[in-house]
Amino acid sequence: PIPDGPRVTCPLVALACARSGDKGDDENIGVIARKPEYLALLRQQLTPKAVGQYFAHLVTGEVECFEVPGLNALNFLMHDALAGGGVASLRSDPLGKSFAQMLLDFPLLVPIAWAEEVGRRGMNEAAGAAM
Template sequence: MKLRDIAHSRTGDKGNISNISVIAFDEKDYPLLLEKVTAEKVKQHFSELVHGEVIRYELPNIGALNFVLFDALSGGVTRSLALDIHGKSYSSALMDMDI
């Protein structure tokens, strides 16, 4: 199953840090998110793009996880020549992860 089958996502950025939220469509799937979508798995999924630490924050009241990815945007908006300098496509890439 793909993560997108049970959740949706939003991204944000600040400098060279990307923030990705993963929100369960149905609260009954939140325990599965907790089990399958770990910081380690997200770091592995983005191993070619994210060169720093990945921290996961749990938000059980809203059935969501928030991931902060350090050294993730090739220097950030003002320093990167990358096509996706804000990292907005990271949410789509994460939703393609197998769980």
């Protein structure tokens, strides 16, 4: 369960790591919670609608989210995200490899206890593990 009480804003990278890539003109981002207890908060705040709004400047299609059982992970599929994808795209990242890094800046409202825990572990460690 997510602890009750006050919350602070933390980037997604504090609670998860991620990896992304293309599926033709679609973009795929896998987000893995650093601890199983973080998954409920990710489900609650990292919704397809929120991710779609976050990437509205790049994604013109629907955003879907799928759970990855046993891995404490979410898999986002963003349609019409790469301006054609691969050799058809004139974007600087036609294969969508940078999307995960962008998503790791997504702001989450995190219980203070979790933010303090992440702070003790160190944001540099969390950021390094995400790469």
